[in-house]
Structure formats: C-alpha cells, structure tokens
Amino acid sequence: MPIRASVAGASAGQTSGRVPMSAIIADDEPLASDELRFLLEEAGDVEVVGVASNGLEALDLIERLDPALAFLDIQMPGLDGLGVVRRLRENQIDPPHIVFSTAFDQFAVEAFRLEAMDYILKPVDRDRLAATLARARRILADRLTEPPPAPATKPAFTKLLVRAGNRNLVIGPEELVYATIANGVITLVAANAEGQSNFRTIEELQAALDPEVFWRAHRSYLVNVNRIREVIPWFKSTYQLRMDDKKSSEIPVSRLQSRRLREMLNL
Secondary structure, eight states: OOOEEOOOOSSSOTTTSOEEEEEEOSOOHHHHHHHHHHHHTTTTSSSEEEESSSSHHHHHHHHHHHEEEEESSSSOSSSSSHHHHHHHHHOOOOEEEEEEEESSTHHHHHHHHHHHHHHESSSHHHHHHHHHHHHHHHHHHHHHHHOOOOOOSSOSSSSOOOOOHEEEEEOGGGGGEEEEEEETTTEESSSSSEEOOOHHHHSHHHHTTTTTEEEEEEEEEEEEEGEEEEEEEEEEGOOOESSSSSTTEEEEOHHHHHHHHHHHHOO
C-alpha cells in the first residue's frame, strides 16, 4: 500500500529553555489534522515531523521517525488509534508518548489501559492542549536528566547465538556491530555473520551486554559504539551512523539520542 504520510517542514522556532519535542499526527479528517498541527506548532517547541491519514501510515511514521509524541485519532480506516498502540506492542516496539485526540469519550478507559499519556476531545481546546504539552515537557525533561545506569561488573553473556538459515553461529559480543528489531524479530549483524537472535526484545539483549559499549541509538536499534565508522548529519538536527559491517549499514539516531550523541562527541 502506498504511504501518503508527509514529512513536515521546520517549525516556527523553539521556545528558549524548553526541551524540543517531535510529534506526529494521525487523523483521517484533514481539517482536524490541520487545526491540531497549527495549535502544536503555535506552542513554539513542538515540531510536527509527520502527518498520517490512517493507522497504518502512523505505524510507518513512528518506526521511521521515532517521535517523542504521537497524536492519534481513535476512529480511522484500516487501523484505528488503539490498534496502532496494540500493534506496536505486538511488534516489541516501544510506543512514543501517546495522546488520543477524538470526538468520542467512550474509549477513554481503554486508552488509559494502554497507558496513553492523555485523551483530548475534539474540537481541541487550546488551554487543554497546553496542559498536555506541559505534562509532556516534564516527562521528557526527566528522561534527559535520568542518571545513566550503573555499569555492570561484567556482561551477563560472553557469547551470542546467531541463527542464519539452518546454522547456529556463535559470536563474541565484541563482534556484534548492531542489532535491530522488526515485526518482533531481532536481527544481529556482525562483521562476518547475520541472522536472528533468540532474545525476545531489544531491552533483554541490551541488558545482557556491556552498557558502556552498546548504545540504544533508536527504539529499534542497539549499536556497538566501537563499530561506528562515521556520524552523518541528517534532517531536523538528527544523525545517522554508518556502521563497520560489510554493508556499511546506516542506522538512524532518534531525536532524543541525537541530543545525547552531540553531548558525547561534542558535535
């Protein structure tokens, strides 16, 4: 199915001192989508990086752009807003902070059961939206100031299994260039091997590896910092990492982690 989601241009400047927030909007009503986009960009520190007209497009935007916030309509063709969150979890993908924006109040209980950050009724009230954004700012600011996890005395695993076809290959963690997850399946990419992992989630794999070496550059990627060949400036003040594998794979860095990358490398 062709993807019709559009990538937004730069927002109208950021308010000094605030944590910049990227957001996507998914709504099948263009007028409602345009109004919400106007109100978000009016806040000054919100950048709408993508707009979708249905849930399937929203899934694509979330996986590709890794936004901090996702404003989802409840009722959309193909896949509704609640279904987007369920599908992300089925695929072992951490959702962004979810705000449901809908004309119907009967779905609120289910929305909060799915751990939505907020539930806003249409037409969106400017003051109500401001309260939601204030809460999002606090949450994101707390994430940026979280202390790093205490370094492990030694990695829990000294070897990793890579399933490649009918072969079960064994590699050392230092050989792992990066890992990625798609549709609930983790792929391990090493210098001389590539295949599936028996870990169920990126979080489980990350916990088994040295935290000083393996970095979560994106919700779908875990990279070996010693195997980064090049840092490539990308759009919207983000970066891509060219890795030291046979394909010279390019790994996206999320907006939040791009900020941390700049701090680490003094970019």
